[in-house]
Amino acid sequence: MPNLLDIRRRIKSVKNTQQITKAMKMVSAAKLKRAQDRVVTARPFANKMAEVLGELAKRTDDDFHHPLLDQRGDQRYLLVLITADKGLCGAFNTNLTKAAQSFVRENSDKTVEFMAIGRKGRDFFRNRQANITSEFLGLTGKGRVEFSEALEVARTIIKEYTEDTGIDKVFVIYNEFKSVLSQRVVLEQLLPVASAGASEAETETKPQANLVDYIYEQPPDEMFSTLLPRLVETKIFRALLESVASEHGARMTAMDSASKNASELIESLTLNMNRIRQAAITNEIIEVVSGAAAL
Numbered sequence: 001m002p003n004l005l006d007i008r009r010r011i012k013s014v015k016n017t018q019q020i021t022k023a024m025k026m027v028s029a030a031k032l033k034r035a036q037d038r039v040v041t042a043r044p045f046a047n048k049m050a051e052v053l054g055e056l057a058k059r060t061d062d063d064f065h066h067p068l069l070d071q072r073g074d075q076r077y078l079l080v081l082i083t084a085d086k087g088l089c090g091a092f093n094t095n096l097t098k099a100a101q102s103f104v105r106e107n108s109d110k111t112v113e114f115m116a117i118g119r120k121g122r123d124f125f126r127n128r129q130a131n132i133t134s135e136f137l138g139l140t141g142k143g144r145v146e147f148s149e150a151l152e153v154a155r156t157i158i159k160e161y162t163e164d165t166g167i168d169k170v171f172v173i174y175n176e177f178k179s180v181l182s183q184r185v186v187l188e189q190l191l192p193v194a195s196a197g198a199s200e201a202e203t204e205t206k207p208q209a210n211l212v213d214y215i216y217e218q219p220p221d222e223m224f225s226t227l228l229p230r231l232v233e234t235k236i237f238r239a240l241l242e243s244v245a246s247e248h249g250a251r252m253t254a255m256d257s258a259s260k261n262a263s264e265l266i267e268s269l270t271l272n273m274n275r276i277r278q279a280a281i282t283n284e285i286i287e288v289v290s291g292a293a294a295l
Contacts, residue, residue, distance in 0.1 A: 004280075007273040011266055018262035024088065025255035028248045031143045032180070035245035039177055039238075046238040053231050056224075057193060066221065068158070068193050068228040072168040076111045078133070078160060079103060080153075080190065080236075082174040082243045083121030085141035089247055090254035092175060092183065093120040099173050099185045100125070113167075115160075117153065117240070133160065140244050150237035157236070158229055161191050174239040175246035181253055183246040190235060193228055 057069055081100050083093050100121070104112050116122035116135040126132060134156055139149050161167050170191035175183040 004273060004276055007269055007276070011269045011273070014262050014265050014269065018259055018266070021255045021258040021262065025252050025259065028252040028255065032245065032248040032252060035143065035241065035248055036177065039241045039245045042234075042238050042241050046234050049231055049234055053193065053224075053227055064221065066224050066228060067162045068191055068232070069224070071192055074110070074168055076113070076166050076168050077107060078113050078115060078157070078167045078170045080115045080117065080157065080170065080172040081121040081125070082140070082172065082239055083116075083118035083124075084243075084247045085119040085138060087120065088254060089251035090257075092247055092250035093118075093124075095183075095185050096173060096175060097121060097124045099187060103171070103173070103187060115153075115157065118243075139240060140247060143244065143248070145237070145240040145244055147233075147237055150240050151233055153240075154229070154233040154236045157190065158232060172235070172239055174243045175250075176242050177245035177249060180249040183250060186239075186242075188235075188239075190232060193231060 079100060081096065083096050087093065097120075100114075112131075114121075114125055114130050114132045116125065116132050117139060119137050119141075122132065122135050122137065136149075136153055139145055139153075157170055161170055169189060171187060172190050173185065173187050176186045178184055
């Protein structure tokens with residue numbers, strides 16, 4: 001049975017840990033509001049841009065070609081994995097790495113290379129001898145992602161895809177922010193740019209009144225050369241914003257749960273300590289009474 005000194009040390013240690021978890025929860029709560037506002041602001045623009053360019057891509061001539069639109073083979077993939085740089089955020093990073101492992105297993109007959117955004121994902125797959133072509137650390141750790149940083153990532157992706165590296169498709173995995181308690185793992189094909197909106201079968205059944213036709217003021221190749229890279233940049237920027245907001249939400253929830261568990265542990269240790277003290281006092285009283293009776 002532990003003595004009173006050991007229990008007091010344990011209670012003090014748990015209280016110190018609880019102070020840390022409460023502080024981390026407050027910091028994440030303060031950063032979450034700003035991150036959530038940026039995500040809500042970025043979503044409409046990213047969705048509308050993808051929709052318009054997808055409709056434009058479906059209406060281009062058959063002889064039109066663009067490196068980011070052309071369909072290639074199906075043998076070599078680049079997987080962009082967006083994780084956190086730090087831990088203590090519940091299952092945030094674990095869900096992402098599990099989704100990436102599941103993607104690799106489902107495409108075991110393909111060659112899958114990784115672009116790691118975030119230290120946790122980089123370390124996880126580096127320890128498993130995965131082929132990591134490039135890495136970006138510290139983008140999400142500071143709590144605010146700048147568009148210039150997303151621009152650097154997107155240009156690296158476009159460079160690896162358009163140059164003669166043999167990449168056929170590019171996918172991205174990230175956590176989409178739903179609420180403080182809920183984040184959804186998203187696997188999305190980034191390149192080649194797919195037609196947004198309905199599939200071909202759905203397009204045939206879609207009422208003609210809802211279809212929008214576009215008139216090109218500039219040549220399609222000139223317009224797509226400008227807009228398609230911007231679409232990739234916008235998607236990466238949105239994915240980073242979603243990841244930052246999801247990370248703060250997950251860390252806030254995890255630290256709140258840790259603080260509650262610490263309170264329960266402190267109560268249990270305090271109760272145990274009081275029982276030991278009571279037993280010790282009772283034994284001392286019995287010894288005194290027994291000694292007095294003997295006299």
